Amino acid sequence: MSTLSPRSRPSQIKSDSNRRLLPPLTRQKVILRASLFVFIVATVWAWTYIGIDITVFVTGFGDIARLLEYMLPPRFDDFNQALDLTFQTLWMAVLGTFLSRIALRSTGFRRSTEHLTAPGHPGSSSRHHRVHPSGAGFGLRADLRAGLGYRCPRGGARAWIPLDRNDRKAPRRLHRVNRSDAAGGGDFYGWASRPSGDVSLVPQIIPAFIGIVLYRLDINLRSATVLGLVGAGGVGLLLKARLGMLEYGEALGVVVIIIVFITVMEFLSAAVRGLLLGNDNISGVAKAPRFSLGNQVYSLFTRKGSRNAQMASSTESR
Amino acid sequence: MLPPFDKERSQKLIYSLIFVGLIAVSWFAVEFSPWQFFTSLGEIFSTAGRLLPPDFSEIGSDLVTGMLETIAIALVSTFLGTLLSIPLGLLAARNVTVNRFAYGITRLVLLVIRGIPELIIAVIFVAAIGLGPIAGVFALTVGTAGFFAKLIADTLEEVDRKPREAVFATGATRLQEIASSVIPPTSPTLVSLFLYIFDINLRASTVLGIVGGGGIGFLLFNSIRVLEFQATGAIILTIFVVVYAVELISMYIRKQIQ
Numbered sequence: 001m002s003t004l005s006p007r008s009r010p011s012q013i014k015s016d017s018n019r020r021l022l023p024p025l026t027r028q029k030v031i032l033r034a035s036l037f038v039f040i041v042a043t044v045w046a047w048t049y050i051g052i053d054i055t056v057f058v059t060g061f062g063d064i065a066r067l068l069e070y071m072l073p074p075r076f077d078d079f080n081q082a083l084d085l086t087f088q089t090l091w092m093a094v095l096g097t098f099l100s101r102i103a104l105r106s107t108g109f110r111r112s113t114e115h116l117t118a119p120g121h122p123g124s125s126s127r128h129h130r131v132h133p134s135g136a137g138f139g140l141r142a143d144l145r146a147g148l149g150y151r152c153p154r155g156g157a158r159a160w161i162p163l164d165r166n167d168r169k170a171p172r173r174l175h176r177v178n179r180s181d182a183a184g185g186g187d188f189y190g191w192a193s194r195p196s197g198d199v200s201l202v203p204q205i206i207p208a209f210i211g212i213v214l215y216r217l218d219i220n221l222r223s224a225t226v227l228g229l230v231g232a233g234g235v236g237l238l239l240k241a242r243l244g245m246l247e248y249g250e251a252l253g254v255v256v257i258i259i260v261f262i263t264v265m266e267f268l269s270a271a272v273r274g275l276l277l278g279n280d281n282i283s284g285v286a287k288a289p290r291f292s293l294g295n296q297v298y299s300l301f302t303r304k305g306s307r308n309a310q311m312a313s314s315t316e317s318r
Numbered sequence: 319m320l321p322p323f324d325k326e327r328s329q330k331l332i333y334s335l336i337f338v339g340l341i342a343v344s345w346f347a348v349e350f351s352p353w354q355f356f357t358s359l360g361e362i363f364s365t366a367g368r369l370l371p372p373d374f375s376e377i378g379s380d381l382v383t384g385m386l387e388t389i390a391i392a393l394v395s396t397f398l399g400t401l402l403s404i405p406l407g408l409l410a411a412r413n414v415t416v417n418r419f420a421y422g423i424t425r426l427v428l429l430v431i432r433g434i435p436e437l438i439i440a441v442i443f444v445a446a447i448g449l450g451p452i453a454g455v456f457a458l459t460v461g462t463a464g465f466f467a468k469l470i471a472d473t474l475e476e477v478d479r480k481p482r483e484a485v486f487a488t489g490a491t492r493l494q495e496i497a498s499s500v501i502p503p504t505s506p507t508l509v510s511l512f513l514y515i516f517d518i519n520l521r522a523s524t525v526l527g528i529v530g531g532g533g534i535g536f537l538l539f540n541s542i543r544v545l546e547f548q549a550t551g552a553i554i555l556t557i558f559v560v561v562y563a564v565e566l567i568s569m570y571i572r573k574q575i576q
Contacts, residue, residue, distance in 0.1 A: 031574045032509065043397045046390035050451045060447050060456060067446035091344035098341045226437040229529055230539075239438065243445050255442070259433050272333060 067248065074256050075249035082238055082257050089234035090265070092227070093220040101213055214269050221265050225258050235261070369551030377537065377549050384527075384534035385556055391454045391533050392520040398455070399462025399519075400512065406463060407470025414474050414496060424467075431464030436522055437529055444530040451532030458519050458526070465518075469511045473504050506575050513568040520564055524557050 076082070228236025235258055242251040344350075374381065409415050409424040440457035447453040481499040490498065501508075527535025534553060541549040 028575050031571065035509075035571050039393075039397075043393045046393035049386065049390045050394060050455065052394065052452065052455065056452055060452060063446045063448075064443070064456075067442070088347065091347040094340050094344040095348055095350060098344075222435050226435045229437055229441065236438070239441065243441060248445070251442075251445075255434070255438060258435075258438065259430070262433055275329060275333065 070248040071252040073249065074252040075247075076253045076257075077250055078238070079253075079257075082235060082254055085228070085233075085235040085238050086257060086261050089224045089228075089236075089261070090221070092234055093217060093224040096224070097213060097217045097220050100216070211273065214273050218266060218269055221262060225262070365547070368547035369554065371548065372552035372555045373546075373548035374552045376546070377541070377552065380537055381534070381553065381556055384537045384553075385560060387451055388523045388527075388533035388535070388557075389520065389560070391451050391458065391523040391526065391531075392516060395455045395458030395462055395523070396512075396516045396519050398459040399466055399515070402459065402463035403465075403467035403470060406467035407474065408496070410467055410471035411474035412471075413477065413479070414500060425471075428464050428468050428471075431460060432468065436461040437525070440526050440531045441529045449530040449532075454523060454526040454531030454533060457531060458522055461522070462515055462519060466511065466515050469515075470508065473507050473511065474500060477503060509575055510572050513572055517561075517565060517568055520561060524561070 224234050226236045228234040228238065229240050231237065235254060239251055239254045239258070242248075242254060406424055406428065409420050410428055412421060415421040415424070436457060439460055440454060443453040443457045447456065477500050481503070482495055485495045485499040523531075523533050523535075524538075525535045527533045527537065528539045530536070534557060538550065538553045538557075541547075541553060
């Protein structure tokens, strides 16, 4: 922006005042604009590749309207079978969550650098495998060292336990615990590091752990409903069968049951979360970070315990 | 020394027992046996072993076509979903919406859309439109609209009120107010979310083919059905490489714009 001296000519003043003040073109903006341009070009290519045009939209919406005519009203002829399979879905989700949590406990501790920090230790190797896939080479070397008897002979194998993505939250919880309480308290009684960790670290991460388990259970329930589509049991199997037999009314009935089931489970999950955790969470991350129908229904009954309800009330107070 | 057995502790104990009971019931209901689990590990590893070495020779051209179709589905559905989610997101943000009724209705619509898993939406669209990528694009567009609109709304709700008041005091219209004081501070976050949504759509579009929604998933499902495991290995490897490459690019852009 040019500075105007008191003796500036009127024409200069006029031209400067007409000029729009624009922010400087930074590297950030250039990258953003270039990315946007590439995305638009790629989308145009994709559009022509798939062959979408206006007629596709018109006929597509017509087909959907016709299908809805066939589907409505939903029918519940095989309600009992649907209920059985819905419960099967629930059992699958609960058992899957439980088994993955067992694996999580050991790898979560192992990956926490606060708990185990020695280079080449399985703790660091596992962390590199899960959090930074690019660090696989380093992790592999660490695994090999661990496998050859460096500090912990069995650690390398354990570090490979496949887990869902959420288990990366566990070491973060461990990083936040009060180290002086954990180490000092345990060491004061002369315990070895493992019992010291179990007695003093575990109680501190319990609220976060409960929050994650419930959140993961929510996700697993949704996943379990569609597992049947590939033949893995659950209510998705019935949906696929009904659509395959062109029984659209009954298929919509199954979809309705799935929606009700997911909503009820979210409601129960929010209720349990509210009762078990209340406001006693670690750094506000122990509760499900999701805005769901079940959570909303729950927040109608109670204004405490649900993170979303808390967020809503804080927004209102602002 | 144990903490006192108060109401809170007894509540926690009861819920823990209920959870343990649920696990026990599910254990028997699914007829899960640890012995079977361990004995099936051998079969799992032998099947995984049959995926190696990946064989690209038989499905080379189909693989490229399928992968391109998958990327195309992800791109178009992200674009269409974003177009739908912008107005929905504005309506669903408490501080930007036109009135409480519009806010409530939009939030409800978003909740219902997000309550239905995307594969189920895809099954319904395949039943309506027929097999092919168009059904997949429609399904992912609906899913994206529900999810992205909610993320946009949540981001907009976090905007500071003071700049908006300043712009409003200059006599700006509501649209000008949003364009100059709501969108600019949230744009880096919105771009990050957009990249995240594209990431999710790319992953989702790889499995759409399993229910007839087009893309490489169809090829994957067929190769498993005819027991061509080495071809399956090639498909899985290709999916991994493409998804990972896109994730790296997304990470780079995200890092640059933050």
